[in-house]
Amino acid sequence: MSPEFNAGIQYQNILEDCVFETGKPTISALTSVGNNAQVKRVALKAGTELKCHKTEDRVLVLWLRGKARFTANEESFVMHPGSMLEMQPGTPHGAEAETDCVFAVFKFKAV
Numbered sequence: 001m002s003p004e005f006n007a008g009i010q011y012q013n014i015l016e017d018c019v020f021e022t023g024k025p026t027i028s029a030l031t032s033v034g035n036n037a038q039v040k041r042v043a044l045k046a047g048t049e050l051k052c053h054k055t056e057d058r059v060l061v062l063w064l065r066g067k068a069r070f071t072a073n074e075e076s077f078v079m080h081p082g083s084m085l086e087m088q089p090g091t092p093h094g095a096e097a098e099t100d101c102v103f104a105v106f107k108f109k110a111v
Contacts (some may be wrong), residue, residue: 059108
């Protein structure tokens with residue numbers, strides 16, 4: 001996937017060229033704003049787990065494709081296209097895909 005730039009505007013279809021690896025998430029960096037913000041795409045093959053982890057950043061997850069059980073701070077959420085979850089820095093979170101899934105992760109430095 002290569003973003004197209006035109007007059008300082010970036011366009012890309014983040015659902016194109018998704019790779020679903022067996023047994024592990026596929027994480028692709030899409031863009032960043034200096035050190036303050038990042039956008040990543042995560043693809044999970046059905047049955048794949050994104051192990052529980054934490055980050056020091058504020059995180060917003062936007063579900064684009066598929067269905068998964070997402071756990072944040074020991075609470076469980078069923079994620080499907082259109083679902084969004086926002087987490088404060090240090091929140092433990094992870095997911096297990098029920099179907100092939102794609103979601104966007106927006107990370108913002110805590111202020």
